[in-house]
Amino acid sequence: MPELLVGTKKGLFVLSDEEAGSYRITARAFAGDVVEYAIRDRRTGRYFASVTSGFYGPRLMFTDDPSGEWQQASGIAFADSDDVSLERIWKVKAGQGDGQLWAGTDPAALWESRDGGETWSRNEALWKERIAGDWQPGLGGLALHSICPWPGDPMKLAVAISAAGVWITDDGGESWRTGYTGLVPEYMPEEARADTNVLCVHNMHRAAARPERLFMQFHGGVYRSDDQGESWTDIHEGLPSPFGFPLVTDPADPDSAFLIPMTGAEDRVAPGGTLAVFGTRDGGATWAPQGEGLPNDAYVTILRQAFDRDGEGDAMGLFFGATSGEVFGSTDAGRSWFTVAPRLAPVTSVRVA
Amino acid sequence: MPVVTLRAPLKDLAGGNRDLEIAGGTVGDVLRTLEAAWPKTTGWILDEHGAVRRHVNVFRNGERVDATTALTADDRLQVLPSITGGT
Numbered sequence: 001m002p003e004l005l006v007g008t009k010k011g012l013f014v015l016s017d018e019e020a021g022s023y024r025i026t027a028r029a030f031a032g033d034v035v036e037y038a039i040r041d042r043r044t045g046r047y048f049a050s051v052t053s054g055f056y057g058p059r060l061m062f063t064d065d066p067s068g069e070w071q072q073a074s075g076i077a078f079a080d081s082d083d084v085s086l087e088r089i090w091k092v093k094a095g096q097g098d099g100q101l102w103a104g105t106d107p108a109a110l111w112e113s114r115d116g117g118e119t120w121s122r123n124e125a126l127w128k129e130r131i132a133g134d135w136q137p138g139l140g141g142l143a144l145h146s147i148c149p150w151p152g153d154p155m156k157l158a159v160a161i162s163a164a165g166v167w168i169t170d171d172g173g174e175s176w177r178t179g180y181t182g183l184v185p186e187y188m189p190e191e192a193r194a195d196t197n198v199l200c201v202h203n204m205h206r207a208a209a210r211p212e213r214l215f216m217q218f219h220g221g222v223y224r225s226d227d228q229g230e231s232w233t234d235i236h237e238g239l240p241s242p243f244g245f246p247l248v249t250d251p252a253d254p255d256s257a258f259l260i261p262m263t264g265a266e267d268r269v270a271p272g273g274t275l276a277v278f279g280t281r282d283g284g285a286t287w288a289p290q291g292e293g294l295p296n297d298a299y300v301t302i303l304r305q306a307f308d309r310d311g312e313g314d315a316m317g318l319f320f321g322a323t324s325g326e327v328f329g330s331t332d333a334g335r336s337w338f339t340v341a342p343r344l345a346p347v348t349s350v351r352v353a
Numbered sequence: 354m355p356v357v358t359l360r361a362p363l364k365d366l367a368g369g370n371r372d373l374e375i376a377g378g379t380v381g382d383v384l385r386t387l388e389a390a391w392p393k394t395t396g397w398i399l400d401e402h403g404a405v406r407r408h409v410n411v412f413r414n415g416e417r418v419d420a421t422t423a424l425t426a427d428d429r430l431q432v433l434p435s436i437t438g439g440t
Contacts, residue, residue, distance in 0.1 A: 055408045055434040056362075056397040072393060078401045085400050 002310045003353035004329075005047070005066075006321055007035035010345035012049050014066050014353075015327070023329075023340045027067035037305050040353040041094050041101065044116055047353075048073075048101075050089035058088050060103065062117050075120035076103060076111050091305070092117070093147040096154035104144030108135060108161045110173070123173045130164070138162035138200045138219070139265075145304055146204040148229075150211050158204070158214065158229045165199035166216075166229045179225065182232035186220050187265075203247040203259075203304055204229075210254030215284070217247045217259055224257075224284050235284025240271045246307030250316055250333075255283040258290075258309075258318060258334060260302045269299040277318065277334045290330075293337035300324045305349035321347025355383055355428045363432060366393040380411055381420035383430065398432055408435040 004015040012035040014027035036050040061070040091104040103111040110123040150156035166179030200219035207213040216223040222236035236242040241261040250256035275298040276291030300322035310317030327340040377383035
């Protein structure tokens with residue numbers, strides 16, 4: 001069973017199951033600070049944590065031993081001449097180039113490291129698009145939260161922003177184009193929908209086995225693209241709600257996606273208190289609830305980065321954490337569930353190390 | 354020379370030093386010199402624009418001040434987390 005990195009409102013928890021099925025906390029770091037997101041770069045074994053102190057602001061930390069000393073990465077900061085300050089680091093993602101990693105922040109900017117994550121620089125081409133486009137924030141800020149490399153090709157990348165839609169590059173970030181076609185912002189007046197760039201993407205993941213395909217959880221919609229994110233088809237029919245944040249794809253099956261629907265924007269909890277993961281194995285034509293072992297009367301929220309997978313296919317592990325502080329896991333692609341941790345702090349992210 | 358007093362975690366980022374004598378004509382000058390001497394403190398007290406972070410308080414001789422406040426050699430600065438921060 002894999003090691004889990006659980007970011008919470010009260011620090012990072014590393015969970016391991018030295019006895020099968022019985023997880024325990026093997027490390028805690030950044031006590032008292034919000035750990036927005038944490039990953040381990042499997043190429044190098046290096047751990048990264050996006051940490052936001054309520055007092056001292058946001059920063060990216062890294063280490064080779066999560067129970068040891070962490071170092072602060074440099075470069076993810078805006079200049080004095082910019083009209084903004086760094087609010088939060090939403091995402092860190094391994095790239096396809098040697099030593100390459102990507103990071104996404106609020107305010108929405110894409111950052112690149114080419115030295116394994118120690119130093120970073122801003123992607124200026126996308127930053128210029130932000131300024132020219134007068135991007136608008138969602139409730140959670142103006143967040144670049146989804147980064148989707150193209151397996152085997154470091155030149156291709158798609159990112160998603162709340163609330164500035166999908167941006168695609170084929171030249172390693174030298175130039176960008178939008179992927180807006182087909183997205184329906186029902187939170188806008190009908191007459192304003194066609195021309196708006198206020199497109200509130202909540203999550204986006206690529207189907208690794210068919211890289212031109214991406215799945216998206218939108219603010220009131222679930223979409224699939226079969227053309228690199230250029231255009232989108234709504235596939236939410238069959239779900240209890242088109243609203244939600246978490247999304248996972250199966251790297252072995254490009255027709256598969258898993259998400260956790262929540263009631264609409266005003267409530268943002270499991271519909272009717274019935275906590276369930278919904279999965280599709282046919283590209284979104286049908287969806288099936290998978291909740292055996294998950295609690296009822298569970299009016300909890302699962303945040304954007306708090307859902308991840310391990311492995312692939314029918315034995316794929318799925319893990320998610322709730323704002324109630326519970327973490328749940330499945331080792332059979334969601335057919336049955338068990339409690340990994342019952343009482344952590346409110347969970348902001350879950351990643352399999 | 355003004356003396357800057359730090360508590361954890363800032364003290365730890367400044368090599369474990371609780372009290373540091375740092376020259377400077379303003380609060381901002383002193384804190385930027387602190388960052389230069391102890392780079393791990395960079396961005397913790399001052400934001401990207403050189404202002405004291407919203408949830409950090411800097412006191413000069415017991416009075417709350419901002420980065421533009423002028424200092425004399427006898428001044429004592431204390432850097433403390435604000436009661437408005439945290440989660």
